[in-house]
Amino acid sequence: MKGNFYFSLLFKLSVVWAVFEPVVSEPCPIRGESRVQTNGQMCQRPCTSNADCPRRRKCLCDGLCGLSCVSQGRTCLWPLEIENAEVRLTTGAHSFGKVAEVTCKPGFKMLEGQEVTWIQCQGDRKWSRPLPVCKAEISQEISCSFPDVIENGFYRGSDFSQGKSIQYFCHPGYALEGFGENYCQEDGTWRFPPPSCHQVFCPPPAEIENGYLVAVQKPQYEVSEMVYYLCKKAFTLDGSNRVVCLANGTWSHKPTCRSRCKIPVKRSRFIYYDSKVWVQEVVDGVVQHLDTVSFYCRLSGADFTCSYTVQSQCFDGTLPLPDCYEEPTWLQYMLFPKRLVSEITPC
Numbered sequence: 651m652k653g654n655f656y657f658s659l660l661f662k663l664s665v666v667w668a669v670f671e672p673v674v675s676e677p678c679p680i681r682g683e684s685r686v687q688t689n690g691q692m693c694q695r696p697c698t699s700n701a702d703c704p705r706r707r708k709c710l711c712d713g714l715c716g717l718s719c720v721s722q723g724r725t726c727l728w729p730l731e732i733e734n735a736e737v738r739l740t741t742g743a744h745s746f747g748k749v750a751e752v753t754c755k756p757g758f759k760m761l762e763g764q765e766v767t768w769i770q771c772q773g774d775r776k777w778s779r780p781l782p783v784c785k786a787e788i789s790q791e792i793s794c795s796f797p798d799v800i801e802n803g804f805y806r807g808s809d810f811s812q813g814k815s816i817q818y819f820c821h822p823g824y825a826l827e828g829f830g831e832n833y834c835q836e837d838g839t840w841r842f843p844p845p846s847c848h849q850v851f852c853p854p855p856a857e858i859e860n861g862y863l864v865a866v867q868k869p870q871y872e873v874s875e876m877v878y879y880l881c882k883k884a885f886t887l888d889g890s891n892r893v894v895c896l897a898n899g900t901w902s903h904k905p906t907c908r909s910r911c912k913i914p915v916k917r918s919r920f921i922y923y924d925s926k927v928w929v930q931e932v933v934d935g936v937v938q939h940l941d942t943v944s945f946y947c948r949l950s951g952a953d954f955t956c957s958y959t960v961q962s963q964c965f966d967g968t969l970p971l972p973d974c975y976e977e978p979t980w981l982q983y984m985l986f987p988k989r990l991v992s993e994i995t996p997c
């Protein structure tokens with residue numbers, strides 16, 4: 651406050667000086683000591699009248715230093731650069747006693763919130779201190795209006811002040827169209843228009859080969875709706891028979907109807923579901939898709955022969971026989987049943 655008072659006093663004085671060329675008469679602090687520093691100002695020799703000063707110096711009011719012997723011709727630094735401010739000489743001169751007006755650029759303010767102040771050229775050839783500082787304006791708490799409420803969706807976030815963001819979400823079965831995140835801008839408006847949520851549908855589910863679709867015929871299906879598939883007789887469903895419409899409008903999967911496999915051996919036993927059986931003992935002589943069957947193979951040496959098993963899996967109608975498997979002939983089967991590969995000692 652005191653500083654301001656002085657500045658405004660200085661300014662008024664300086665205007666008076668500028669117009670009339672100084673005549674010292676206004677109150678000016680009187681100082682005793684000869685050379686002191688006041689507020690960073692180097693004071694000149696104190697005086698009470700021009701008679702106290704050397705020639706070419708006059709007894710003038712030098713700001714806080716009070717009446718001092720100053721040289722009116724001495725100048726202060728010019729041009730003067732102050733960050734984020736415009737500096738302008740009020741009288742076009744920058745010599746003792748002259749005043750410069752400092753105006754902060756838009757968006758900047760001085761420490762006490764003012765945008766303009768005046769500095770004066772002192773007897774020590776310095777501009778009066780402290781030099782003003784223009785700081786970026788601390789913006790008022792700018793907030794955006796409450797975010798738009800959207801149908802079939804909602805937003806998350808509770809801070810709507812500038813620079814903050816909120817997120818939009820759609821209810822299950824709805825897809826977001828537009829911007830899922832919105833930002834409160836510096837001018838207090840939202841950056842994007844609110845998004846919308848539109849309902850997601852699945853297209854009619856696909857038909858499958860060798861099977862049936864169990865579903866109500868409709869042009870479109872809602873998310874989470876389910877349809878079922880069945881396979882024709884003699885076919886096995888690969889994958890779950892229940893298919894669901896997903897949130898992105900696609901079906902969870904498409905099951906496949908796989909063929910069963912004919913067991914390709916006649917005259918030896920094999921292992922199927924932990925039982926050693928003849929083909930006649932298996933219904934229709936077929937196994938299901940993905941079922942495994944172990945066939946017997948023979949291992950022969952100079953003085954021994956034994957059997958070992960090799961596993962095979964039914965896949966969509968094909969149950970491959972292992973390379974080592976040899977189908978016994980009809981004669982072997984009829985005459986030497988104990989010597990069939992599946993009946994000899996295991997290795």
Ligand SMILES: *[C@@H]1O[C@H](CO)[C@@H](O)[C@H](O)[C@H]1NC(C)=O
Nearest residue numbers: 895896897898899900901902
């Ligand atoms: C749909 O969603 C599922 C599961 O989230 C995903 O596996 C699939 O790739 C998506 N499909 C498309 C077309 O985005």
